[in-house]
Amino acid sequence: MIVTEFVLPDPFSLSVIVPVWMEAAGVTETLRALQTIRTRGHEVVVVDGGSTDPTVELARPLCDRVVVAEKGRALQMNAGGAAATGDLLLFLHADTRLPDNTLEHLARFVQTRRAWGRFDVRLSGERPLFRVIAWFMNQRSRLTGICTGDQAMFVRRDTFEVLGGFQPMPLMEDVEFSRRLCLVSRPFCINEPVVTDSRRWQKNGAWRTILLMWQLRWRYWRGESPESLAQIYRSDVRNAPK
Template sequence: MPDNRMPGSNTISVIIPTFNEEARIGATLANVLPQRPAEVLVVDSGSSDATASIAAATAGVQLLQSAKGRARQMNAGAAAARGEWLLFLHADTLLPAGALERIAALPDGVLAGAFRHRFSGDDWRLRLISRLDNTRSRLTKIAFGDQAVFVRRMLFERLGGFPVCEVMEDVAFGEVLRRATTPILLSEEAITDSRKFEQMGVWTSLLRVGVLLACHRLRLPLVGRSFFNEIR
């Protein structure tokens, strides 16, 4: 892909970490590509399904390989990216319409931000969780990864990228980011596939997130590894 970045322009690189996301990566790429980012980088970590082949076969997508771990994958994508803005997008999350234009139009003083969050589907419990999450994000200035976090490249590099940790790399980075700037929360909603919450159970999933946050903030080891098994 030719380097189409102009000095001082607000070009955007979209970085998508993947692992066994064949059921969703196609829709996510179809959502991103018409918005004309500078580039789309899928960073796969050894998927055993068709995720990598779908990405490789999609025009306008650069496929990279990385060691497993979302932080490692996103850092690898950022190192290869060329845009002034870096947008980190989960493989099961869809950007709102016009999202990249919205970011490109932000004034120079804005260095980072994210979108409001919404789960797919109409389950009232998931709508409630999204509202609570958006309130948390607005008050703490820390976004979860499924809010499509974006940050200017120069700041991301200065902060050293995502801390390499097993889980909660988004919160760990958000804590560092908050000390360097005040991230904004855009009103548009990024939509995350609700299947993980539905498969594990909505309230169990909410408890899982709460335990993860508590372990992170109290610097405690994760308890019960089976409790944190991945759902695909």
Template sequence: MEIISIIIPTLNEEKHLPTTLTGLADRKDIQLIVVDGGSEDRTRETAADLGARVILSSRGRGHQLNRGTEASRGELLLFLHGDTILPQNFSDAVRKTMKNGYAAGAFSLHIDSSAKRLTMVAACANLRSRLCRMPYGDQGIFTSRENFDRIGGFREGPIMEDFIFMRSIRKLGKIHILKEAVSTSSRRWDNMGIIRTTCINQIIVAGYWCGVPLPTLAEIYQRMQGVAAKNQGVNHDSSTRPH
């Protein structure tokens, strides 16, 4: 049976990791790798206690994902956010997708909230990913090691690493979006507000298509995120992760 290496980049994810990791490290067909970018909480200790191999890395999701892949041994690679929970039958779905000849795949998105607006956000994200075959990182994207190597892995820029990765791997073949859904935390939308979060993310994507350099996009994203957080009276997430 092909081993699936699950690679999780983290930064201060102590709160969410127990739910994300529970049960994954107990399986012989799964390799669990957490690549930490300098957490100031107990993220690394929590990951190790739950059976994950912990790797220290400089901060930056693209760099962390590449570091985790270098340390992995699985024929299949699954890239997961630290606040996202896989469906129960994820391994069978991943193996079946890759066995059927797809270049890569991802799960459908469920946002862990009872808010109807967030149900609509998830529905729109799922429609977009199916129509465009462009899933984002919080959907748990996966591919083979061979395909990962063929495109040179993730671009190690300050932002848009999952978007660029999927654009590159889509040139190798079809992308399959599974009906099974991952469940991701609603914290970004809760902190910033649904409309603000959506608008900020779409501005960043539009800027990318217009050729704005990635460092500039990252600076714009951080600034807009900070202003939104200040208006909401909350601390903003310092990661650059547009949805």
């Protein structure tokens, strides 16, 4: 007699929203890692910001729908939230991988009264400095309640809609949304980390990137506009050592 394992349905419906732009090199790997979530009855929504490479063609067979939106992470995530059908929205960067037991962690979250949450983060790569960077990122997030996009923020749909989603900002949209979410509840923190690609840190230099991120965040808290901070960020990336 063949015994088939019976999997109980999850007590929530999840939409994983992945904003992409020119991600042909890695989008297949990213979406393949989400197929277990799809087999459990949840959906993956890819939001493309106008890629001219094969990103959309590669993504389409591995997700439930592709949405085309104006380029900009905040705009793309809002478009994904509007198109999604789940009662829980999880926003995932294209270079970030969720842990295998993500759904079990989220099942515990939905039993709480928290409105939103995030994961700890770990940088890929073997350099000890990357472990130190991740530790400080996670500790800062615990102390302040502020979440960055690398931490795979998730939020109940009704909260997302009431707050109006992400502000259409070219930078710091995750920090700004976290501040408003903290007025509703403290985040539900999942200690098991997502793994985000360290290529940005390796390409631009780890210490250079650390200093840039802290400078941008400090200037944002001082009231400088996200538009001017985005110009600083783009200029720094262009001038980074090759």
